[in-house]
Amino acid sequence: MKEHDVPEEYEVFEVFVQKTQADFHTHVGSIVAPSPDVALMNARENFLRRESGVNLWVVPRQCVTATPYDTDVDWFAREMDRKYREAGGYPENGRLWKMYKERVLHLDEIVEDLHGEKDKRKNESASS
């Protein structure tokens, strides 16, 4: 490395840890370092000293394109009702389906069910 290549100022690096190969890289914090290789080296001890991981990213903060905090407050505006976008009902389905399946059937319901099958087959053979 030539002398003039050595950065005089430290830089902020955002650190991302991938816990297993099946996981996303997750942002865990930031560190200050004079170069990406030093950042990577120190990120290991600063963020994986007790935790485990399979991969590390360090990204210079200045490379991140971000939304503004206060100059454009409407960027995140949510004024109208957006309940229709929420998928809130689905978690209930498992429980309801189980309840339905576990319900004790009466004898006439079983008979009706069998007849239903027979009628269906009769209809199918008639139509073919």
Place this chain on the structure above:
Amino acid sequence: MHGKLVDMVLTNSIDRRALADLLFQLADDELCIGHRDSEWLGLAPDIEEDVAFSSIAQDEVGHATFYYELLAELSDCSADALAFARPANERRNALLTERENGDWAHTIVRHFFYDTFDALRLEALADSEYRPLSEGVAKIRREERYHLLHLHLWFVRLGGAGGEARKRMEFAIDQLWSDVGGLFSWGAWEEELLTKKIIPVSSFELQHRWQERVRPVFAEAGIPWIEDLQQPEKDGRVGEHSPEMDRLLLDLSSVYNLDPAAQW
């Protein structure tokens, strides 16, 4: 626990003493360098390095603990007593590891020299006929890999930076070079250890490998290579130490000495 090895190697008292001597070299080296590293706590060049270097210090002391526990199984002493209660003339660490910390360049140079040596020593011991050691060494080598990467990066950066950093690096190398030769000694029992294949590599070969590995890093850092390695004036591997070692032990054992029988 390690009954089999007793049958295999420790058939007579000379082998037992040779093996214990080797384990003391490993344990005392790691404890001294770990202690010196730990003295940087709060003082490293930046907060990130402070955390990283302290973590390395803890690793080194952890490795020392592993060796002291092997020794405790071979003797009647506890690992703590072996680590804290032995006088300087019973210590088997190389002088390089006991030297007082200088500036950051001194620490980087010393640790890089030591870690390169330790990597080669562990590489050799991975083939030791003494199974408890070769098995433990396999784990320790995986941790030391990162230490060496870390120190290598610093060594090359400070050397390549020029200016004051480069000047300090050259001064530190000058200061420490006379201690390097003392790393490679296997102590008073090298013949016995080699014969029993507890160590598979001679100290001469170890020194040769170290030079082969460090020379290209000097080139990478733009620092002129020094051909000659000197024989050390004092051989730490046979219990000869500097006054710096007495001060280290005083500091290291200060809490232990308040009450050696205390239960922690």
